[in-house]
Amino acid sequence: MVAVYQRPLVAMACMLLWHAAGVLCMPDPKTREALIQQEASQQTGGQMVLTDSEKLLDARLSKMKQEEMARTNFPPSMHFFQARHLIRRSPIFSLLQKMPKGGALHVHDLGMGDPEWLVKNVTYRPKCYMCVTDERSVRFIFSSGQPKPTPKCSSWMLLENLRNKLSNVTDLDNSILANLTLFTNGNPAALYPNQDVVWKKFELAFMAATGLITYAPVFRDYYYHGLKQFHMDNVMYVELRALLPQTYELDGSTHDSAWALKTYRDVTREFIADHPDFFGSRFIFVVHRGMNESAVRGVVEVAMKLQNDFPDVMAGFDLVGREDKGKPLWYFREALSLPAERGVTLPYFFHAGETNLEGTDVDQNLLDALLFNTSRIGHGFALTRHPLARDLSMKRGVAVEVCPISNQVLKLVEDLRNHPAAVLMSQNHPMVISSDDPAMLGSSGLSYDFYEAFVGFGGKRSHVGTLKQLAINSILYSSLSPELQNKALDVWQRKWDKFVSENAFQKQRCGYSNFFSHLPQCFL
């Protein structure tokens, strides 16, 4: 075919027409290609210069993604609960598991761990009591003697006794597990038909877990075990939204939030001693947005004190709970102004825009979070609908903490290709990927969320530069001091280089074991 642009006279006629009447001839393929490249360079990681090895890895990833997109059951378009077994078999997911992902900056302390471990380890510990609430949920308490009755709950049963009476404890354990997570092998659309139902179940799961996790010895262990999940998934740093709840001992004595924070700090040190390549954790003290202004004012006071007493691990403050049903940030404006009034720095890391109720009071949280100088935005699902807030966050370098699986399970979006982060990503809006509450969502660690981001809303355009940028972002937008960020980046870079060199080339097909052809890693 002879293209128009190769015919000088025709091209000239076209140029004249273009100026005279706005009529265009065939666009110059070079111009077109340049525009396509320009748009691609604007996206997250679009400016990243890749090494030769990274380019090789990228070619492999690109081929894998093409195959993934050609599948009839494309995991990001499905509910995560139904897609998880497919994702586990995906060669891209295997690679993402191995990839050093940097930090997980949006994870809730009571939702970070493994609910199976809670059932199989924690509820099997001595002195663990359970009652069943009127809402068919469960509550737990550890106690040296028979605990006092709890309103709207059955009498407390010692789990050890209960299990001894049962010939088969599997049903009981499964039933406990189902109370501690939203994950189900059933049909999630039928189980959770709307946001109200799924949020109710979500909150009940937290309430059920709380009695187990706030038992002081479990509190330490749960956190240690949670760190292990992230470390195993090649996450080197965690920033936890921490309720720093009151914890208790067998005799009913209690500890305050400072104890919780100190315990987190001590256990982190212990974990680093056991896993020297783990970089650490920091904590964002949170309070439920259902509380009233004066109560929040009190918590802000505590937060300021903690920020002063534990500057190495305390990162700042946030409000949690369902935005749609809670009070908007503006309601708490006096409480949130306290630190500035006192000349104290208390960084904010506000959840904002975790809603699709466009135009409501709650929908102003995004703007208000920015007006209160938030360091990052939790979720920011509604940000693309707020051009002014988006310009502000873009200019100020306020990263959005995108938690794709959480947004899907909590019914903000179904097909993850439609996640608004696709829009933010196309413009390299500051962004990190996180996993919110892996315990409740069945998405341990960070790789599942990275998969949804990379294969789902990243689309075919996202590449190894995108992944690299997202990992680097998780350090750059962390609350770590610049010095520690540099140190963390050095550690991460070494891990990354090793990962790239180990995975840039296609491994030999498995020799003796190629009859395990269902194992995709065999053919990577």
Added chain:
Amino acid sequence: MVAVYQRPLVAMACMLLWHAAGVLCMPDPKTREALIQQEASQQTGGQMVLTDSEKLLDARLSKMKQEEMARTNFPPSMHFFQARHLIRRSPIFSLLQKMPKGGALHVHDLGMGDPEWLVKNVTYRPKCYMCVTDERSVRFIFSSGQPKPTPKCSSWMLLENLRNKLSNVTDLDNSILANLTLFTNGNPAALYPNQDVVWKKFELAFMAATGLITYAPVFRDYYYHGLKQFHMDNVMYVELRALLPQTYELDGSTHDSAWALKTYRDVTREFIADHPDFFGSRFIFVVHRGMNESAVRGVVEVAMKLQNDFPDVMAGFDLVGREDKGKPLWYFREALSLPAERGVTLPYFFHAGETNLEGTDVDQNLLDALLFNTSRIGHGFALTRHPLARDLSMKRGVAVEVCPISNQVLKLVEDLRNHPAAVLMSQNHPMVISSDDPAMLGSSGLSYDFYEAFVGFGGKRSHVGTLKQLAINSILYSSLSPELQNKALDVWQRKWDKFVSENAFQKQRCGYSNFFSHLPQCFL
């Protein structure tokens, strides 16, 4: 409560802190309010100055919307097929039906009408034959004698004979109807589990309808009847994507595309004679993107001739069919360059970005449509993911034709609050609302799509100014000449003023008939 900004000394301390350390005190409520207003003014219709009556109407609408959003079953978050009966009972919908909506700029000729009318009127006409294909779809033909057999279809049955043999024809008629539309009272998620299935059914419905509609006498009547649907729904102007198919007579003789266009012109004149407040129709000649380059080249030649011969009704050219499976625009670049090469103006109105396959060749259609100087963009669902293309369309004033129900039914998005048009609307990107194929989607006219836009992705922020802007846009972005646009705007403005004056005030509660309390219009 005493706010910080009311305490001068504290405010001054805050200012100093802000400059010294980036610490913010409570944001000034006036500044905050100004920012909220500034963002609101950026949206579609945000700059519209409202009359007193319009403000009254807006207050009513706002109250209605608040009530609508508080419902457990919020229609825009549901599949349209399951939401339609709820929408029909919505007082907002009643108002939107009465509202003069201007033009419908993205409607396909063979999908514009009423499938029930096809069954109850057309298939009852004499000499109508039907066969059943191997795929359990149906085909129709009108013929003076027994038609020749069609491959992969049963022998032709005269419907009159078939109906005479049946004691009850309702089942037959329902089954024919189910072949002519996607609409179902069943569970759409189960019936149409993925895009492949729903598109297959969509295309089969067109194929089934074609045999009925391309019978020359029906061709006239179908179009006339289709106009009636839009006129009844207070749409005054239509731009049809027209296949201008070969039509046939009882004796098997055929007519070409010029005949079809001429017929459309004549019937439009007839319709205007019968309905003097109807403004008219124009036609965008379309060809299926499954065709090869040389075939499309031939059709472009025909399009140029039609553009020359029927300048009053011929608007331009487009390619149709499922973008994801068809050839990308760039494949047709030589054919599409023909008019410019010849110095002929053939405006383009390309479908582009009706996909969520981000980053594929097809996903470049948006950029290519703009490079080929498209006058509007059909769907543009993927536009928000293409910042460069979006900047171009914004700057050039290229309107996106948003068809919410079509996008939902064809499985690009589930919850219509997440439709990417929400993002475009927040920035007043040029936009019109349209209904694509109401026959196939069960969404006759334009009001259902206006409802989804206004209540769904418009959110609480969209108001009477948004509606007004969308209606005006449908004239400003039409293919009408500037003179005719002005004329159309005058006609529309009169209708609009009447609509506002009739609906700005709450009507009296129904007197004698208030026992019909299920009729919402009674309480408007």
